[in-house]
Amino acid sequence: MAHVNLLPWRQRQRERRQRLFLAGLGISFLAAVALVALAGFFVGGMFEHQERRNRHLAARIAELDGQLAEIDALRRGRDDLLGRVRALRQLRRGRSATVRLFDELAQTLVPGVHYAELARRGQIVTAKGAAESNDRIAQLMRNLRDSEWFDAPSLKGIGRLGQRPDSAKGESAAAVYGEQAVIFELTFLATSPAGAGGG
Numbered sequence: 001m002a003h004v005n006l007l008p009w010r011q012r013q014r015e016r017r018q019r020l021f022l023a024g025l026g027i028s029f030l031a032a033v034a035l036v037a038l039a040g041f042f043v044g045g046m047f048e049h050q051e052r053r054n055r056h057l058a059a060r061i062a063e064l065d066g067q068l069a070e071i072d073a074l075r076r077g078r079d080d081l082l083g084r085v086r087a088l089r090q091l092r093r094g095r096s097a098t099v100r101l102f103d104e105l106a107q108t109l110v111p112g113v114h115y116a117e118l119a120r121r122g123q124i125v126t127a128k129g130a131a132e133s134n135d136r137i138a139q140l141m142r143n144l145r146d147s148e149w150f151d152a153p154s155l156k157g158i159g160r161l162g163q164r165p166d167s168a169k170g171e172s173a174a175a176v177y178g179e180q181a182v183i184f185e186l187t188f189l190a191t192s193p194a195g196a197g198g199g
Contacts, residue, residue, distance in 0.1 A: 108143035110135045153188040
């Protein structure tokens with residue numbers, strides 16, 4: 001049988017396997033580097049995309065903040081305007097209520113009585129005047145009590161004209177009403193009925 005030397009063939013086979021191993025290792029290394037680079041590129045792209053979104057959101061938030069400030073300014077202007085409208089309505093209601101108050105005072109006035117002075121503080125009205133007699137003052141108080149616009153009449157003082165000789169008004173009342181004339185001071189509440197203030 002012939003003797004064949006397989007040593008160089010095994011040597012070449014080992015070298016070939018070693019080259020294949022090194023080539024595979026190199027290819028694996030290059031693939032790993034490529035994957036890392038690709039992952040870095042992908043992550044960088046995602047990061048850049050997120051940065052763009054963040055910048056866009058920040059710009060939109062700034063724009064909305066500006067619009068909110070504008071809306072707040074408009075709301076403050078509207079509230080100020082509504083306050084003025086309410087004040088004007090109250091003034092108009094108060095003006096018509098004052099006219100109605102004087103009209104009602106004239107309606108409740110009794111013949112033989114006149115007011116020399118009227119003063120109003122809040123709801124309390126103070127009336128000073130002169131009358132022919134005590135009966136006229138009593139009738140005036142009944143009229144005030146029965147009115148829808150007035151309530152709780154209270155006589156604070158009453159006296160003969162002769163007790164106040166310094167009063168020029170008293171002297172003129174004495175000339176008009178005679179010696180039985182009296183001066184008086186009374187208070188009552190001005191309570192306008194519901195819905196009477198006008199709109």
